[in-house]
Amino acid sequence: xxxxxxxxxxxxxxxxxxxxxxxxxxxxxxxxxxxxxxxxxxxxxxxxxxxxxxxxxxxxxxxxxxxxxxxxxxxxxxxxxxxxxxxxxxxxxxxxxxxxxxxxxxxxxxxxxxxxxxxxxxxxxx
Amino acid sequence: xxxxxxxxxxxxxxxxxxxxxxxxxxxxxxxxxxxxxxxxxxxxxxxxxxxxxxxxxxxxxxxxxxxxxxxxxxxxxxxxxxxxxxxxxxxxxxxxxxxxxxxxxxxxxxxxxxxxxxxxxxxxxxxxxxxxxxxxxxxxxxxxxxxxxxxxxxxxxxxxxxxxxxxx
Numbered sequence: 001x002x003x004x005x006x007x008x009x010x011x012x013x014x015x016x017x018x019x020x021x022x023x024x025x026x027x028x029x030x031x032x033x034x035x036x037x038x039x040x041x042x043x044x045x046x047x048x049x050x051x052x053x054x055x056x057x058x059x060x061x062x063x064x065x066x067x068x069x070x071x072x073x074x075x076x077x078x079x080x081x082x083x084x085x086x087x088x089x090x091x092x093x094x095x096x097x098x099x100x101x102x103x104x105x106x107x108x109x110x111x112x113x114x115x116x117x118x119x120x121x122x123x124x125x126x
Numbered sequence: 127x128x129x130x131x132x133x134x135x136x137x138x139x140x141x142x143x144x145x146x147x148x149x150x151x152x153x154x155x156x157x158x159x160x161x162x163x164x165x166x167x168x169x170x171x172x173x174x175x176x177x178x179x180x181x182x183x184x185x186x187x188x189x190x191x192x193x194x195x196x197x198x199x200x201x202x203x204x205x206x207x208x209x210x211x212x213x214x215x216x217x218x219x220x221x222x223x224x225x226x227x228x229x230x231x232x233x234x235x236x237x238x239x240x241x242x243x244x245x246x247x248x249x250x251x252x253x254x255x256x257x258x259x260x261x262x263x264x265x266x267x268x269x270x271x272x273x274x275x276x277x278x279x280x281x282x283x284x285x286x287x288x289x290x291x292x293x294x
Binding site for chain 2: 103
């Protein structure tokens with residue numbers, strides 16, 4: 001049984017989160033609360049742990065519908081990329097599905113890519 | 127995107143800012159003020175790109191101002207937006223807790239030793255290396271994604287003014 005799809009998705013005020021495949025999470029809306037880690041850090045950690053347990057080759061994080069986030073939320077993506085980068089032995093590719101039309105995604109995922117290019121992939125849609 | 131037909135871009139600075147707002151330092155106001163800034167820049171200057179930059183500048187500067195404001199009765203925030211037809215200036219005045227001032231000064235000096243892209247990349251590396259520390263991505267993000275330069279002026283009464291200036 002997939003541990004990834006068994007991860008409990010929290011309800012957050014301004015962001016809709018769904019697991020849309022055995023290796024895909026989709027987030028849409030905005031993330032601008034004071035401490036987004038309260039809702040999302042645990043989710044990202046659980047998805048990472050489940051992906052490792054499932055020995056997934058790739059995890060797709062579709063953020064193309066996230067129209068705006070604050071820097072505290074960007075930090076959560078930095079943390080996720082760092083967890084994958086720091087794994088020894090098996091590790092998966094973390095593929096962010098992004099939109100060319102959303103400014104923060106262009107600048108921030110470019111920066112994230114430079115940080116952990118060996119474990120990240122960026123896919124552009126629209 | 128094409129410029130708005132009823133563009134209100136001033137030819138030279140007027141006696142008053144295009145926008146001036148004064149409000150209590152409450153997190154609940156930030157989303158609304160950011161989205162007003164997006165609407166204002168889109169409507170006045172007619173470019174989505176500038177509207178997106180305005181959102182980053184307003185969100186991150188107001189978050190910092192709200193987080194570190196003192197609890198005194200005179201700690202209202204002031205946001206103004208001005209333009210001379212070639213440049214845009216966002217100015218945020220606040221009364222921070224004294225303990226925050228030196229770290230803010232250091233952070234501003236630090237990011238200004240690098241070009242905006244390099245400073246943003248360096249902030250990512252620092253965040254990655256210090257998982258337990260606060261993100262501290264905001265100021266570098268403002269410069270890079272907002273396309274502005276930042277300056278800080280200390281004013282009377284313990285207030286500070288952060289100014290973000292960039293091309294239209």
